[in-house]
Amino acid sequence: xxxxxxxxxxxxxxxxxRLDSEKKRIFKIFEKSKLIEVHVPSLLNASELLDxxxxxxxxxxYTTSDPVLGExxxxxxxxxxxxxxxxxxxxxxxxxFCLGNIWRRQKVSSIIPSEQLQVGFEFFDKSGNEKxxxxxxxxxxxxxxxxxxxxxxxxxxxxxxTSAINELNTSEYKKNALKRHIWRPKKFKRLxxxxxxxxxxxxxxxxLGDFDKFSVEKSINKSGPIFGIRTKRDIVERTDLLKKELFxxxxxTVDKSFIEKVQSVHSSLGDAPKILKSISEGSKKFSLxxxxxxxxIELLKAGNINLKETEFMVTYGMTTLEYxxxxxxxxxxxxxxxxxxxxxxxxxxxxxxxxxxxxxxxxIGSMIRIDFLQKI
Amino acid sequence: xxxxxxxxxxxxxxxKSSVEKFFRTKSLDLIKNGLEREYVLNxxxxxxxxxVLMNASDIPLEVRKGNIDLGIxxxxxxxxxxxxxxxxxxxxRQLNFGLANLVIALPRFWVDVNTLDDLDDIAHFYRxxxxxxxxxxxxxxxxxxxxxVTRELVDYQIVESQGATEGAIKNGLADVIADIxxxxxxxxxxxxxxxxxxxxxxxxxxxxxxxxxxxxxxxxESLKDFLRLxxxx
Numbered sequence: 001x002x003x004x005x006x007x008x009x010x011x012x013x014x015x016x017x018r019l020d021s022e023k024k025r026i027f028k029i030f031e032k033s034k035l036i037e038v039h040v041p042s043l044l045n046a047s048e049l050l051d052x053x054x055x056x057x058x059x060x061x062y063t064t065s066d067p068v069l070g071e072x073x074x075x076x077x078x079x080x081x082x083x084x085x086x087x088x089x090x091x092x093x094x095x096x097f098c099l100g101n102i103w104r105r106q107k108v109s110s111i112i113p114s115e116q117l118q119v120g121f122e123f124f125d126k127s128g129n130e131k132x133x134x135x136x137x138x139x140x141x142x143x144x145x146x147x148x149x150x151x152x153x154x155x156x157x158x159x160x161x162t163s164a165i166n167e168l169n170t171s172e173y174k175k176n177a178l179k180r181h182i183w184r185p186k187k188f189k190r191l192x193x194x195x196x197x198x199x200x201x202x203x204x205x206x207x208l209g210d211f212d213k214f215s216v217e218k219s220i221n222k223s224g225p226i227f228g229i230r231t232k233r234d235i236v237e238r239t240d241l242l243k244k245e246l247f248x249x250x251x252x253t254v255d256k257s258f259i260e261k262v263q264s265v266h267s268s269l270g271d272a273p274k275i276l277k278s279i280s281e282g283s284k285k286f287s288l289x290x291x292x293x294x295x296x297i298e299l300l301k302a303g304n305i306n307l308k309e310t311e312f313m314v315t316y317g318m319t320t321l322e323y324x325x326x327x328x329x330x331x332x333x334x335x336x337x338x339x340x341x342x343x344x345x346x347x348x349x350x351x352x353x354x355x356x357x358x359x360x361x362x363x364i365g366s367m368i369r370i371d372f373l374q375k376i
Numbered sequence: 377x378x379x380x381x382x383x384x385x386x387x388x389x390x391x392k393s394s395v396e397k398f399f400r401t402k403s404l405d406l407i408k409n410g411l412e413r414e415y416v417l418n419x420x421x422x423x424x425x426x427x428v429l430m431n432a433s434d435i436p437l438e439v440r441k442g443n444i445d446l447g448i449x450x451x452x453x454x455x456x457x458x459x460x461x462x463x464x465x466x467x468x469r470q471l472n473f474g475l476a477n478l479v480i481a482l483p484r485f486w487v488d489v490n491t492l493d494d495l496d497d498i499a500h501f502y503r504x505x506x507x508x509x510x511x512x513x514x515x516x517x518x519x520x521x522x523x524x525v526t527r528e529l530v531d532y533q534i535v536e537s538q539g540a541t542e543g544a545i546k547n548g549l550a551d552v553i554a555d556i557x558x559x560x561x562x563x564x565x566x567x568x569x570x571x572x573x574x575x576x577x578x579x580x581x582x583x584x585x586x587x588x589x590x591x592x593x594x595x596x597e598s599l600k601d602f603l604r605l606x607x608x609x
Contacts, residue, residue, distance in 0.1 A: 226485050
């Protein structure tokens with residue numbers, strides 16, 4: 001056993017012999033499942049990632065300046081570089097995997113080392129067909145790799161809450177605002193409170209701005225010169241919209257409690273559809289999301305997954321896994337204080353944004369922390 | 377007597393003269409022995425304390441690294457430059473000068489934008505329309521980023537601005553700014569206004585020390601005496 005450790009880094013002892021046999025084992029599994037190995041750069045252009053992830057990237061990843069190339073970033077995961085590779089390949093569909101290090105800043109109290117050896121795999125399909133089948137295929141692939149370990153699985157499905165929001169009898173503006181903040185629970189809660197009680201909004205004058213009903217233009221004129229990105233028209237238009245939104249189509253109390261009930265669902269995967277159906281009372285889009293969940297569960301059952309022992313949470317992954325927007329999963333080693341050994345999910349809209357393809361583009365992937373596997 | 381206690385002091389400007397005045401009230405007069413532009417100062421009647429003149433924004437990191445033992449500078453600079461300050465630095469006392477707030481400011485004619493939620497709303501609208509992020513110019517990148525993370529704001533981008541930040545919007549370099557202000561006069565004159573909930577930090581000059589240094593030297597008479605002297609009113 002040999003290890004070089006930089007000062008101040010968390011100890012991440014690696015048994016190279018065991019690691020090598022783990023790698024070989026995983027490679028074999030991937031080969032059998034017809035995944036192709038790809039190599040992606042470690043150093044990426046920061047501007048593309050910043051545009052996608054926002055300033056949070058600088059808190060989580062190692063960014064570095066370069067007077068020639070501009071700001072660079074050490075890859076914080078494989079998802080984006082593999083996706084870029086796929087988009088450049090011109091293929092219609094592909095199954096890729098990649099092995100190597102990723103780097104992430106960690107908090108002082110974190111048990112996760114800042115440099116990790118991971119293997120990541122991604123399934124892409126531009127047609128977006130058979131998403132549920134791909135979900136299950138990805139899940140079973142991770143299970144195969146983790147078979148010999150005692151792991152606990154948690155799953156979620158972000159489509160459930162999104163489609164519940166779509167069901168609401170309110171304006172598109174309000175629905176979009178709620179969907180946009182699915183990942184930010186505090187703000188989500190604040191918004192749904194506001195949207196369900198228009199009078200309160202005026203009393204508190206928060207969230208949607210304070211404005212005089214009749215004299216927006218007058219007060220713009222009074223407040224000095226116009227400069228910067230917004231025009232006078234932008235402001236008048238927004239105030240008109242807000243006025244309308246605050247007075248019309250408030251979210252009804254029953255709808256609000258419907259959303260809250262959906263959010264609180266936490267059960268075994270096997271019981272989830274039954275519970276969700278009892279909340280939904282047969283609404284259309286929502287039952288489509290439950291149908292998908294049921295289809296997925298059927299296929300998982302056929303793949304010998306124990307549905308009783310697999311957890312399901314509607315809100316799972318909403319605080320930590322921002323770009324996921326469908327099925328999500330995470331595997332924790334039982335009885336060990338370790339970070340999740342594997343984590344993944346569906347991220348169709350990220351792909352659709354990057355590929356400028358709104359029609360169906362589907363992607364699901366997962367990472368496995370193999371430097372932890374050899375320690376178990 | 378142990379070795380010298382080294383204290384970092386701002387090398388110029390209003391902060392420097394306020395620090396000198398503060399020391400004078402403690403009968404710690406600063407005197408210049410060298411040339412007019414030489415950066416060397418001493419305390420008139422104390423040879424066990426060595427003042428070190430430095431750029432105000434360099435003082436926090438030098439104290440953090442232990443190159444100097446104590447420092448006086450703005451709290452804003454301490455928090456911005458030393459992200460793990462709560463673990464590596466001890467704050468000895470706040471002083472009643474150098475008072476200023478780090479705030480978010482935007483064009484005054486944005487009459488519909490008064491809270492962070494409004495800002496978030498228009499940032500999202502702007503990003504959808506132009507696929508660009510709202511640009512926020514600031515010298516305080518770390519403090520602003522942390523503030524926005526805890527307030528759950530997302531569709532923005534920070535652009536660095538080392539000075540004259542109040543003009544950044546007019547000059548087309550940014551859409552919103554986060555800057556330090558004491559009276560608000562400069563913001564007013566640049567036709568900017570504040571957000572109701574956009575106060576990021578209330579700052580003042582502060583005396584702080586390297587944590588390890590304080591622990592290792594807690595029996596040093598010089599240090600104890602000096603801290604007693606400057607630590608109370």
